[in-house]
Amino acid sequence: MPKKSNTSLFLLLAKISHLFFCFCLMTSLCTPYINPIHLPFLPFLGLGFPVLLVINIAFMLLWLFRRSKWFWGALLVVIISIPFQMKIFSLNIISTDIPTHNKSQFKLMSYNVRLFDLYNPKRKEALNSRDAIFSYLRKENPDILCIQEYYQREKPGFFETSDSIMQIMQGPWFHKKGLYLHKSKQTFGLATFSKLPIIHKGNVQHKGPTGNNKNYCIYIDVVKSKDTVRIYNVHLQSIKLETDYYTKKITEGNQDETKAGLKRAYAKLKKAFTIRAGQSAAVSDHILNAPYPVIVCGDFNDTPMSYTYHRFESKLVDAFRNTSNGFGATYVGLLPAGRIDYIFHSNELNSSNFNIQKRALSDHRAISCVIY
Known part of the structure; x- marks a missing residue:
């Protein structure tokens, strides 16, 4: 009985923590669009975006491991953040070649x-x-x-x-x-x-x-x-x-x-x-x-x-x-x-x-x- 109680408490705390970090990550996505004069705390969330992303991915893997429906919500948040991830990490599959005999380069x-x-x-x-x-x-x-x-x-x-x-x-x-x-x-x-x-x-x-x-x-x-x-x-x-x-x-x-x-x-x-x-x-x-x-x-x-x-x-x-x-x-x-x-x-x-x-x-x- 105590083991089940401990597991329930862990899941409750995990869900509360996940909601908090999910909120922080989604709020950080507003950073590029709002002047810090209006919301001085916002740039700090933007600065912490990579850390917040890693934490949310960790929760996503936790819910996947436990086969919880919470996995789909976590996955959705990570997908929404992909365009912002591409600002941090660049991926170019096709190389850019300079045109031959370009005199303006x-x-x-x-x-x-x-x-x-x-x-x-x-x-x-x-x-x-x-x-x-x-x-x-x-x-x-x-x-x-x-x-x-x-x-x-x-x-x-x-x-x-x-x-x-x-x-x-x-x-x-x-x-x-x-x-x-x-x-x-x-x-x-x-x-x-x-x-x-x-x-x-x-x-x-x-x-x-x-x-x-x-x-x-x-x-x-x-x-x-x-x-x-x-x-x-x-x-x-x-x-x-x-x-x-x-x-x-x-x-x-x-x-x-x-x-x-x-x-x-x-x-x-x-x-x-x-x-x-x-x-x-x-x-x-x-x-x-x-x-x-x-x-x-x-x-x-x-x-x-x-x-x-x-x-x-x-x-x-x-x-x-x-x-x-x-x-x-x-x-x-x-x-x-x-x-x-x-x-x-x-x-x-x-x-x-x-x-x-x-x-x-x-x-x-x-x-x-x-x-x-």
């Missing part, structure tokens, strides 16, 4: 270089990291190079970057924007280098967390075989959890510091979600008025299950999903974030040969593809 790369490892306390390691990035750029040989967290210091200085990249790109065309420190003559920001002629360049204005723009978006118009394309280089609001003292303490076991760390992490994430929503709106609105087909690439600091990603994916083609397979994780920091760097392009363009850097030289992997 060019290779584009986006790379968050984390200031070329400038703040590594060991100077020799910092220089080695910077030089390794330069070697990778030479090997990949992109026609367009979009860099986020770019660093440059006016001469004289031990940490030279600009001349080396200009030499690698073998062209005089570039566009840069960043925070310039007059005293130290250093620049921190974005840079786009091109082997193709730039006929126009500009900036997209959006406000930062205090009204000051510390994350940027720049664009260039380039000409390739009589075709003109506008290329946006984007770096949206970052979270910077790993650099925060309190959020570092989450994993260290002290209860009080863990609690403080979780509160701090929640506040920073909530703020970043809201800021990125505004920044992505400014960039996506600017795209609507572009006179040419567009490419938007960079560090978006948001997953494919986010409002920010949807702002671009609803108007443009995600080059990774168009040409590649797998999860495509680009962030390699201590905190798992998955794919947060993207290349989007207009429907008039096509993409092929999407590549994600295998050996990480920054906290982001470089991404590249051929556009034609």
Whole structure:
């Protein structure tokens, strides 16, 4: 008798838990469509979508094992989420081949270089990291190079970057924007280098967390075989959890510091979600008025299950999903974030040969593809 009672209690708790996680998963599917300003908790469910999906699949298998009618409800929920699963995991059965003798094709790369490892306390390691990035750029040989967290210091200085990249790109065309420190003559920001002629360049204005723009978006118009394309280089609001003292303490076991760390992490994430929503709106609105087909690439600091990603994916083609397979994780920091760097392009363009850097030289992997 007690055994039967225990089984009944287990099934009751399992059903209640399943309903809860089912509700969370279905609610998370709304994340891409609702501005986090209106529902601040929603992006957190979107962030947890992969975990919620795994939990629901586990319940589905449990009900299948027990031959319960609840299996069909669990299966229905998992099926409904399939289009969103495809945002996380790309599957391309047919490979995309570049047409022979296509004169309009060019290779584009986006790379968050984390200031070329400038703040590594060991100077020799910092220089080695910077030089390794330069070697990778030479090997990949992109026609367009979009860099986020770019660093440059006016001469004289031990940490030279600009001349080396200009030499690698073998062209005089570039566009840069960043925070310039007059005293130290250093620049921190974005840079786009091109082997193709730039006929126009500009900036997209959006406000930062205090009204000051510390994350940027720049664009260039380039000409390739009589075709003109506008290329946006984007770096949206970052979270910077790993650099925060309190959020570092989450994993260290002290209860009080863990609690403080979780509160701090929640506040920073909530703020970043809201800021990125505004920044992505400014960039996506600017795209609507572009006179040419567009490419938007960079560090978006948001997953494919986010409002920010949807702002671009609803108007443009995600080059990774168009040409590649797998999860495509680009962030390699201590905190798992998955794919947060993207290349989007207009429907008039096509993409092929999407590549994600295998050996990480920054906290982001470089991404590249051929556009034609």
